[in-house]
Amino acid sequence: MSNSQISTYRGTETETTEENHQSADEDELTCPECGGRLESDVEHGETICAECGLVVDEDSIDRGPEWRAFDSAERDQKSRVGAPTTNMMHDKGLSTNIGWQDKDAYGNSLSNRQRQKMQRLRTWNERFRTRDSKERNLKQALGEIDRMASALGLPENVRETASVIYRRALNEDLLPGRSIEGVATSSLYAAARQAGVPRSLDEVHAVSRIDKMELTRTYRYVVRELGLEVAPADPKSYVPRFASDLDLSDESEIRARELIDAAREDGMLSGKSPVGLAAAAVYAAALLTNEKVTQSDVSEIANISEVTIRNRYKELLEAEGVAAT
Secondary structure (H helix, E strand, O other), rough: OHHHHHHHHHHEEEEEEEHHHHHHHHHHHHHHOOOOEEEEOOOHHHHHHHHOOOOOEEOOOOOOOOOOOOHHHHHHHHHOOOOOOOOOOHHHHOOOOOOOOOOOOOOOOOOOHHHHHHHHHHHHHHHHHHHOOHHHHHHHHHHHHHHHHHHHHHOOHHHHHHHHHHHHHHOOOOOOOOOOOHHHHHHHHHHHHHHOOOHHHHHHHHHHHOOOHHHHHHHHHHHHOOOOOOOOOOOOOOOHHHHHHHOOOHHHHHHHHHHHHHHOOOOOOOOOOHHHHHHHHHHHHHHHHOOOOOOHHHHHHHOOOOHHHHHHHHHHHHHHHHOOO
8 A cells, every 4th residue: 555545544534533523522412312402400410401301411420519608708718729829929829838826726725845846847937938039039029019009908910910020020130239129119009000000109109118219210110121011190090099088979080080081182181290180180079069178188188289289170170161269
């Protein structure tokens, strides 16, 4: 038999095998009696025909858990697997943690000798978790990111993004000559802006452990070297938080957004601080909807001077065509 004949024979055999598999799959999905569509009844563990009701298969294996949970706390208590991996921990959550309680599995207190033994195990476990300077660096930075994110009320996805940004900066050797706190704070500031929940530079600086000049310089360096796409902050992204902190109505929040849109169409946003514009828009909207808010209240919430709020407030009303009061 020639090579061409062998190739033809193998090709025909492959096609025949594929057709057999395809026909077998089709037979499994159709009822053997009427040819109707099969459905799985998870509650009873059966496969039935949707047309004639024939039970094709029964006693199917349930691959889910054998327990039931009615809330998240009960589900976490009954689950026998660990938490998913996360970039917010230096070891991605894959290492073992030894609890600080000196008690056994039954809740009984350990003896003095056992407590000393557990303390030694905790010490060695901590040493193994951070085996080199890079892991110690990462552990300190991620702890700093988590602390600042909690103080700023940022969601978990922002913390995750900030952790990824810091890991990239560490892997690309951007840390030499810069402090761990500076790069960590810059990563969190960039992540918040990317996620659409920005915080002002003054707010981030208030919870950080570096001066403002170092923060701005490090932030520009990290964004440039990593090629991060960070769009200019939109003043409207600050409005919901300011309105919520001031207990304003939805009507005032919508009115503040309209004022910012009118200012954007009039070309007023260029060169202006987005935080100042958002604070002034919230103040102007509160006055237009007859809600009692003072400039000092808005200034305290937004961390912006009353003079800035007063100047932006007049400009917003002029763009809207409303006379300032």
